[in-house]
Amino acid sequence: MTGNPALCRAMDKRSQRRALFGRIRALSKEEKAEHSARIRALLEDHPAISPENTILAFLPLKSEPDLTPLCFPDSTGRTTRWGFARIDGDGHLSFLLAESVADCLRSDFGILEPDPR
16 A cells, blocks of 8 residues: 555554454354353453452443453352443543442443442
8 A cells, every 4th residue: 555654554454443343243142152251261360360459341342242250259259359431421431349230230322331329
C-alpha cells in the first residue's frame, strides 16, 4: 500500500476487526462456551489470581469470553476479590466489588454491571 502509513494500518486493523467479529458471530453457543472454558483454564493458574489481589475487570458482552465462573467464589474456595466496571449517569467509570452475578444488573445499554447499592 502507498500513502499515509498510519491510515493504512488503521484500515488494516479495521478490516481485521471486522473479520474477527464475523468469526465470533459464526460460533455456536456451545463453541463460545468451550472457548471461554479454555481461556478460564489458562487464567486460573496465573499468579495474579490469589487472595492477596483484587482484579479489576469488565463483565462480558455476548460477543466476549465468559470469565464469570472464574470471578465468583464457588466450591473451589477461590478468594480473589474482583471489581467490575460500572459507568454512572454522568459517564464516570468506577469499579465495584461483586460476589456473584446476582449482585449485578443490566444497564440501560444491556451491559451487566455491579449494583451500586
